[in-house]
Amino acid sequence: MSLAAGLASPHATAQIKIGAMVSATGPTSAIGIPQRNTVSLLPSSVAGQTIEYITLDDGGDTTRAVQNAKQLIQQHKVDAIIGPSTTPNALAILPIIAEAKVPLVSTVGSQAVVEPQDATKRWVFKTTQNxxxxxxxxxxxxxxxxxxxxxxxxxxxxxxxxxxxxxxxxxxxxxxxxxxxxxxxxxxxxxxxxxxxxxxxxxxxxxxxxxxxxxxxxxxxxxxxxxxxxxxxxxxxxxxxxxxxxxxxxxxxxxxxGGMLVFDEMSDANPIKNVTARYIRAYEKVYGNRPATFGANTYDSGILLQYAIPDALKKGAPGTEAFRTALRDSLEAQKEIVGCQGIFNITPANHNGMDKRAxxxxxxxxxxxxxxxxxxxxx
Structure with missing residues (x-):
């Protein structure tokens, strides 16, 4: 599926801000470092609208994760958040996300962050296999x-x-x-x-x-x-x-x-390989080495947001609740979106949307x- 080019909606006058929460230090830094590095590779503009990314490191600490989520929402007034790196940190910030009505595209493994769907988890999506x-x-x-x-x-x-x-x-x-x-x-x-x-x-x-x-x-x-x-x-x-x-x-x-772990053995006919190759080339050009698959979860989060933003811009300006709500609704409607980790078909009941192809x-x-x-x- 390709992203249709278009101009920003007349409503879109403010810059889009996306927060990124990572554990680039601490016991899970092997996960957080490639995720932090990948943020710099995400789209800098979508549908004619520029995007600013604000990255905060929680060191794998739940208390810092909560503080970082509040900072991103209250100080930076982000329209969406990618991350964090660990399941305990993700679960800790869910009430904050729901209260602020800010979409979270989670990069953690546990499906507990998106299931069962309820008033809190309806704001959360996930790019790692359940x-x-x-x-x-x-x-x-x-x-x-x-x-x-x-x-x-x-x-x-x-x-x-x-x-x-x-x-x-x-x-x-x-x-x-x-x-x-x-x-x-x-x-x-x-x-x-x-x-x-x-x-x-x-x-x-x-x-x-x-x-x-x-x-x-x-x-x-x-x-x-x-x-x-x-x-x-x-x-x-x-x-x-x-x-x-x-x-x-x-x-x-x-x-x-996900197949990215054995990228060299993936079939050329697999559409996931094309996206993965693009990500690997971009990462190697900047950092000089092949990224860990955990970075791909962040890359896929960027892809999902890239597809969801144009529709959201038609319903509200960045920085407003109307835009964040429209962005959440648009994420929930994404179909056959090809990422590095799998192919996403998101529904109101399934905010992961990955199948055996992942x-x-x-x-x-x-x-x-x-x-x-x-x-x-x-x-």
Whole structure:
């Protein structure tokens, strides 16, 4: 789908302001840095209207995220916000977003930020694959791999809880037993106790629900303790830092994530590849290296806003509630919008709008993310 060129509405006389919230420092900086960098690549004008981006770093801290959201809304009077980088921070700012009636295009993993739809979450959209889309792909791999017993370890926060709510039902449906459940904090330095309990339950596979570098800890500990079974991870580890930190201990990991992670293996016929190539070229030109897929969530947020802004300009001027409301309504009506992470079909009931085209089964082999395919089983 292409963006129709046009002139700004007579109502559009003020500059559009978009806030960006990132965790470019702190424990999730591997996520926040490419997101911060990507903001500079977003459109500087749409439909003849200039756009100003204001980026604030929360360091992964929930209190700072709340302060930043208030600053963007009250001081900078933004028309929309992209971000933040982490699920706890996103959930913390939802009441502020709803009260101010400012559209939020979230870049976090957990679908809890957009589901179930209610008066608060109707202002929130999301450009990362929902938990269920990822979990279903991983469980389907377990079935093909003849996994019968699964252990779980994940963050003791909304990201981990989201997967823990989904997993038992999916496993039971596929006649797989959940034999152990363990949790840990993002800042924990050891999970030896949890790993030993998991191993004692004798699972065929372990499902890890964690983010970035901290997701390495349980996997490395399990391997150090002699565990030989499958280890499944989510799209939240889709960064070279995971491989760099984990080394040989993350070889053979099975994950589900967007195709950008295995860009060189994507089919040229896939429309997502064309958009991804454009993003990668732009990022490499400015920063000299290929972006992590987390940056693509920010890039896709910019794409959605790019398509939604022209209609919103017809109904109000930037800086007004009428424009923000129209922008929210326009985002909710976007269809077949091609991004780097997937193709978006947003509805009032589904503010993510991604389908199976937004995920691939991937493994880590010889220190690289490699396409595994929906029908293949890792060896």
């Amino acid at each position: 938990d269920d889309l990822i979990a279903e792909a991983l469980v389907s791999h377990m079935v093909r791999a003849k996994v019968k017993r699964v252990g779980y370890i994940g963050f003791n926060d909304p990201f981990g809880e989201g997967f823990l709510k989904l997993l038992p039902g999916l496993l039971t449906k596929n006649r797989i037993e959940l034999v152990a459940t363990e949790k840990y904090a993002r800042t924990d330095q050891s999970v030896t106790g949890q790993a030993l309990k998991l191993i004692a339950a004798k699972p065929d596979a372990v499902f890890v629900a964690a983010v970035g570098g901290p997701a390495v800890l349980p996997q490395a500990t399990l391997r150090d303790q002699g565990y030989k079974g499958f280890i499944y991870q989510t799209h939240a580890i889709a960064t070279q830092d995971f491989i760099k930190i984990g080394g040989a201990k993350v070889e053979g990991t099975v994950l589900a994530a 995920r691939d089964l991937i493994t880590i082999k010889d220190g690289k993310f490699r396409l595994l395919g929906e029908s293949k089983v890792a060896l």
